[in-house]
Amino acid sequence: MILATVTFTLPILTSDGKFLAHYSEQGLTELDFPQANPKAAKTPVALPADIRSWHRLTEAALKSILAGKEPAKLPPLVPLGTIFQKSVWTAMRAIPLGKTRSYGEIAEAIGRPKAVRAVGGACGANPIPVLVPCHRVLAANKKIGGFGGGLAWKRRLLEAEGVHV
DNA sequence: CATCAAAAACTCC
DNA sequence: GGAGTTTTTGATG
Numbered sequence: 001m002i003l004a005t006v007t008f009t010l011p012i013l014t015s016d017g018k019f020l021a022h023y024s025e026q027g028l029t030e031l032d033f034p035q036a037n038p039k040a041a042k043t044p045v046a047l048p049a050d051i052r053s054w055h056r057l058t059e060a061a062l063k064s065i066l067a068g069k070e071p072a073k074l075p076p077l078v079p080l081g082t083i084f085q086k087s088v089w090t091a092m093r094a095i096p097l098g099k100t101r102s103y104g105e106i107a108e109a110i111g112r113p114k115a116v117r118a119v120g121g122a123c124g125a126n127p128i129p130v131l132v133p134c135h136r137v138l139a140a141n142k143k144i145g146g147f148g149g150g151l152a153w154k155r156r157l158l159e160a161e162g163v164h165v
Numbered sequence: 166c167a168t169c170a171a172a173a174a175c176t177c178c
Numbered sequence: 179g180g181a182g183t184t185t186t187t188g189a190t191g
Contacts, residue, residue, distance in 0.1 A: 084185060116176060
């Protein structure tokens, strides 16, 4: 989801691969899972100081979660989406590490108990996985559901937090 | 620009 | 296994 905004793309090297973090002038807008194609994230000559500091936080937070620990600080998140989607993402960020919620519970939390299907759609549109814990949302019968970056990642993240499915 | 149709990481009967 | 609810997105007039 790229909007007409100037963004910077920086790689984050972890033990699980190279993530790509996208920043706008206002904060972190998107986080991608490691991709097969290198895609040469060209680093601009003049990287704003703000972004470098955000990137440090992003990297630390990402590694914390991959290790199954709650991140101490997060960079400013700038979700690019509809009101509905932002509501969903905000509700998801309230899920404590190691816990899971069902799509139905998220739907209720935002005042649309029947909009479970739409909630699923919003989760799929989540541009910042891991930091916005969309992986902690399971189906009502504790099934894994789906995951934008691949189901393997969802399991990997849940395992790291001690959640068994 | 307004309207219609189809799809989506679901849930209930 | 099938129907129902909500939102988003792309096509159509």
